[in-house]
Amino acid sequence: MKNLVIIKIGGSVITNKSSDKPVFRKSICLRLFEEIAMVKKKNNFDLILVHGAGSFGHPLAKKYRLNEGFVNSKTSRGISLTKQSMLKLNNLVLNELIVTGLDACIVETSAVATTTNRRINTFNLESVSNLINKKIIPVLYGDVVIDTKKGISILSGDQTAVYLARKLGAKKVIFVSDVKGIYDRNPKEFTDARLIREVNASNLRSILSAMRNHNKNDVTGEMKGKILAAKQDLAGISTIIISGLIPNSLRGALLDRVNGTRILL
Numbered sequence: 001m002k003n004l005v006i007i008k009i010g011g012s013v014i015t016n017k018s019s020d021k022p023v024f025r026k027s028i029c030l031r032l033f034e035e036i037a038m039v040k041k042k043n044n045f046d047l048i049l050v051h052g053a054g055s056f057g058h059p060l061a062k063k064y065r066l067n068e069g070f071v072n073s074k075t076s077r078g079i080s081l082t083k084q085s086m087l088k089l090n091n092l093v094l095n096e097l098i099v100t101g102l103d104a105c106i107v108e109t110s111a112v113a114t115t116t117n118r119r120i121n122t123f124n125l126e127s128v129s130n131l132i133n134k135k136i137i138p139v140l141y142g143d144v145v146i147d148t149k150k151g152i153s154i155l156s157g158d159q160t161a162v163y164l165a166r167k168l169g170a171k172k173v174i175f176v177s178d179v180k181g182i183y184d185r186n187p188k189e190f191t192d193a194r195l196i197r198e199v200n201a202s203n204l205r206s207i208l209s210a211m212r213n214h215n216k217n218d219v220t221g222e223m224k225g226k227i228l229a230a231k232q233d234l235a236g237i238s239t240i241i242i243s244g245l246i247p248n249s250l251r252g253a254l255l256d257r258v259n260g261t262r263i264l265l
């Protein structure tokens, strides 16, 4: 698909991720979809949306240790509650898409994908491409899926976005985060952290070694994972990280005016 753009919207953008209870950020979600709709009116491209879990998924996943697999008799309750919560978020996201006039359809990730040791093993790509062919936006999300080795696993929205980009041949992948992109130090801790506008083969190693994950509720890893995924699977695909909290950043990224980090590997 030559004209395919994949947007992963982080749970830290559309929810208050540091909250232990689920909190949806409706106005931010709506603004992001309005930015997409604005660009889509004038430019013809196919789109897949993937959203993260934030406070709708991570606290429950952590409580029931879902990232470790099917570990004990409470795991099934954990799966049930986490999936219920993710479907709530998913429905809230769909509402905002519909309000914006974007035609979208949910693809429940766990119904189309399985993993082996946390990496995607099977994926029914047709369930996604059939919608795109009908000009309907497929909406997937970070989910709890069946894992052939661990029983279950958390399949992050990032991994799903990267997988779809590679398998369907996307031209661009945009990660919408709560920070502008990759920094030389954690921007949430250091006010003088410097934004790295481009990650490429020459600065890759030094950037990776300086990184640490920094949110106690996140079970899937943050920027480091995005860079590694870009290195392994997104070679040749334009990969962009922007902040969804800064108005018009998503619109700019769609129009190739990037106010964030571009990964070229």
Ligand code: IPE
Pocket: 009, 010, 011, 012, 051, 052, 053, 054, 055, 057, 058, 061, 082, 086, 141, 142, 143, 144, 154, 155, 156, 157, 158, 218, 220
């Ligand atoms: C995690 O998805 C899914 C669950 C915890 C159920 P993501 O890893 O894509 O979520 P965010 O973007 O980090 O919140």
